Amino acid sequence: MIRKATRAAAALAAAALLLTACSGGGQEAAGGDGSGGTPQTGGTVHMLQNADFSYLDPARGWDGGVNAFYRLIYRGLTMQAAGDAEDPNAVVPDMAEGLGTPSPDGLTWTYTLKEGLKFDNGDPITSTELEFGISRAWDPEIGIGSPWLKNTVEAPADYKGPYQTGDHPGIETPDAQTIVFHLKAPFPEFDNVVSQVNAVPFPVGTGAGDEFIKDVIASGPYTLDSYTPGSSIKLVRNEHWDAATDEVRKAYPDAWEFEIGLEGATIDERLLAGQGTDVNAIAGKIQPATLARIQSPELQERAISAEAYCVTYMGMDTTQAPFDKVEVRQAMNYAVDRTSLQTASGGNQLALPATTIIPNAVNGHKDFDLYPSEGDSGDPAKAQELLESVGLGDGFSFTLDIRSNPIMQAQAESIQQALAKINVDVQLNVIDTSTFYETIGTPSQMHDAAITGWCPDWASSSSTMVPPLVDGRVITEKGNTNIAQINDPGINARIDEIRAMTDLDAANVEWGEFDEEVMALAPLVPLLQEPSVFLPGENIAGYIPNTSMTDLTIIGLSDPSAG
Amino acid sequence: MIRFVANRLLGMLVVLFLVCLFTFVIFFVLSPDPAVQICGKNCTPEAIDQIRANLGIDQPFWTQFWTFLTGLFAGRTYGTGPNAIDCAAPCLGYSFQSSQAVTDMIVQRLPVSATVAVGAAVLWLLAGVAGGLLSAVREGRFADRFIAGLTLTGMSIPNYVLALSLQFLLVVTLGWLPFPQAVAFSDDPVRWFQNFLMPWIVLAVGMAAVYTRLTRANVIETLQENYVRTARAKGLSPGLVWRRHALRPALTPIVTIFGMDFAGLLGGALITETVFGLNGIGKMAADSITKNDQPVIMGVTLLAAFLVVVGNMVVDLLYTAIDPRVRVGSSA
């Protein structure tokens, strides 16, 4: 989540929203159906959040929080499975009859649309509207959301979307129900690309300029009733949405109300107190301070925990001394005290030690710990040994870039304390949230190391989890994601090899192996996975929070007349 | 008098222009590149350039400044071709973060800020004047000293400390007030009142203290003026002396200063709105600062400066009109 949040970097400071966004298969902890009761049709579900959604327009917005929101009003060809599905990370058909059919060379993908699909104004949705909606991603001013369509679908370099150029030359619509994509190169995970939020239909000709800044044209079960940026969004049913065409969305409540701009502490207090309509409310993850207050059996019953989809790590600049030496980087991996990091981040309910890059919840995770220590509290002796082996036994000093956020500061201070034991002096460089990602994404500005986080773009595989952090070919002057700047031919070749695999399950096994191979070179120190705890109102049913994207479409009220 | 007003208006425009220029320079020079921030994950240098062009920040400084100024008075057009957006005057530009028009954002949040400000103003004016009068009447006695102690406390307590203390005491511990919930006045007036009560108190306390002291000093001073003594000597009833000869002149300066303080509330409400999570202009400013959303910060800064400058001018004019003792300087 931490990385996805870049776009709403500040939102993140308070973070309630994104955290909503990032939550995950809590199904193990909470049993199959999340919070208590069975959802009934009717009523209004309230959502309390700190930050506003980035954009109503899915071609513009792309982060966990808004993705969950888009699911209520927009439909695509495919989508992430329902929150209560056996594998909630899987991709399933949405408006398409089935998943895509690739050609033998993997360059052409064909989808067939269902019949009876309509916009909220009653107009039918055909392949033409879908092509139009998808082509908006290429508009230079509007298509600032998910880059995956642009990364994979073939288009001339000067193609600038439907408003400036016209029809998309790489997408064909042979008939009203069929849509064909021509790819730049084979991309076995293309079903994930068309599940991205910007691959949704819009009536031809709509959405130019700022039209979708304040309004929507819905294809999903709800449509916009009113929108006051920064304070509230109200959704009502889209009467033209036909439940028979939708296997995933349940759309129990008649309306949704998003109350925006509340302080995290206030949100938690309201959920705890459960006064008035707050019994029908959900929100992002609760704050560490609130954990101490949900110890009563009644509240324990309500609280739901969800696994992390992101890893918090410390990246080290491998091009500069002392981190150009693998021994030094390995020493860092031995030396950090993950137990102290855990407490600093809110204790064992909100943080777990991470020893791998791929979080447990993401498909492809392999459990390993190359740099073990007793109780995860670090092995300074082993670290000291490694440092001595390269003549740094007397320690050294380095500068660590961190974001001005209380938790991240606490984490940095914990690292400072742990490394002091091996005479390594850590200078903290606290950067304002608004500039942090720019600084660490610019290799010339980043200092020796930085603490940040990374989440996959889709959770069904690790193809977007590890490579962006270690692929030597993605190092750029600005907006760099490989902050360790590691450029290892072996790593690069392995990435290409696994990406080409068409058996996605086999590929995931390989990503797990790859994670371990990368960690042997230790370009980064995985610090924590940060799971979350959620506290829905007592009348909420069918709620399965997820740290990556909570499925709002299966939530309802057990008693729609309450509140 | 006309010359004075004209001069004052001109001065006001100069000040506003300087505020504008100054803010613009600071952001142009100091601030990080918003394009990189907006670009986010999976960004490429080309994408950054494109965003810079979209935002118009690829232009040289003076071009940007000029476009901004003309937009303010004549409106401007963003983008080209089918995506062009007309921004009517007074155009403050579009938020980098949400693409909303800044003017709209301000207008949308104005009711909340106005509610906070008006409620607080009523509270501090009532409390301040009442406290000041009581103090003046009881000068030197227990009530006066007690009120003096209260005003010193009120002036000293940082508003966020007061806000947290009140919330802890009234909501969490005693449960006298519910947690704030967005409720319109028309839906549930009681709930609405409860929501705003704490912000009003927090914002009013410091000002009420200042007003108490001012009122007290003015009333005591007026009571010693010759004409009041004369009126008393002539045997006018004490009530009449008070109303006609003491209160009016003593309160006139309070009312005029009030105009200025009210105009300056925007800055003062920033912390209050943030602490209580009220979606007013102050909170918007605080949020946009963390997000480096320059057009919004510019818009709020300009609006705040505008209100202060206008407030100042109105006060000066009122003063000249009401109090003949103030002579307008010839060099003005």
Added chain:
Amino acid sequence: MSFTPTELEVEGAAGGGTVPGAPASPPAGRGAPDRPATEWRGVSRAFLRDRAAVACGVYIVLIILMAVAAPLLVKISGYGPLEFDQDAVDPNLGGIPLGAAGGMGADHWFGVEPGNGRDIFARIVYGARVSMLIAISATLLTTFLGVVFGLVAGYFGGRVDMVVSRVMEFLMAFPALIFMIAVLSALPAENRQFLLVLVISFFGWPYLARIVRGQTMSLKEREFVEAAKASGATSAQIIFKEILPNLASTIIVMTTLAVPGYVGTEAGLSFLGVGVVPPTPSWGQMIASSVPWYAVDPAYFLIPGAFLFLLVLSFTVLGDRIRRLLGEGAA
């Protein structure tokens, strides 16, 4: 525009009290008379008779001593301001301090911070350093700027006055708080304390300068200045020998009243996250990080809150008493 120093000036300044950087300036001793040394002695004697003023003075001295002796005090209490104490917090409950009242006890006198278990006493002691250092530096700088510009504008008048007055008007029209936050968040974090002083002073000096200017203008017309002029004294001599001494009481009053404003501003900016950079402790920052915990661990915000409130109160009371003693010509 140049107004004669009337009520308007004085109260205009008082009206600016909404700007946190600006002291809510009092109707400061108008045209304070020349004060012989014996009277100063009388003033201090009257001051010492005032119990509230003495109590406030004592509190301020204590805080200053605490700030100076911070390293020593921390040695006695046993925990440094940056030291984590994981044993003092409960990892199962989000890191809430173990024990009553935020973990207060013989080990941690004021309890610990939730999450990392840092000692609050140590952070208060070190935080006092930051608060005092910034407030005092800002006061000195503001006083210097305010006196210089006020004197120059008031004494020379004409075009100089016009330029200075315009600049003052411009700065006072500025929404200072919003702007301070904006500038500080855009600036790099290095030397943050120095920048804080600079930014606070930049917006603070006009409030003193305005009053100094007004008084200088009226003093300039007085006989003793005329006499000095007639006897051939230079401008510098007149300013330093004749006018400045007569401004002393005003400057003292204004300065004392400005300090609490700056203490509050520093804490406020740190509270909003643009002040002192962590892990350096500051009271405002401590209060800010206590916000999510206020319901669970009230001691966490009450302790720094109380220290801050009492410091501001002490300076305010002290300034108020000094103003009364000097302004009313008591003694």
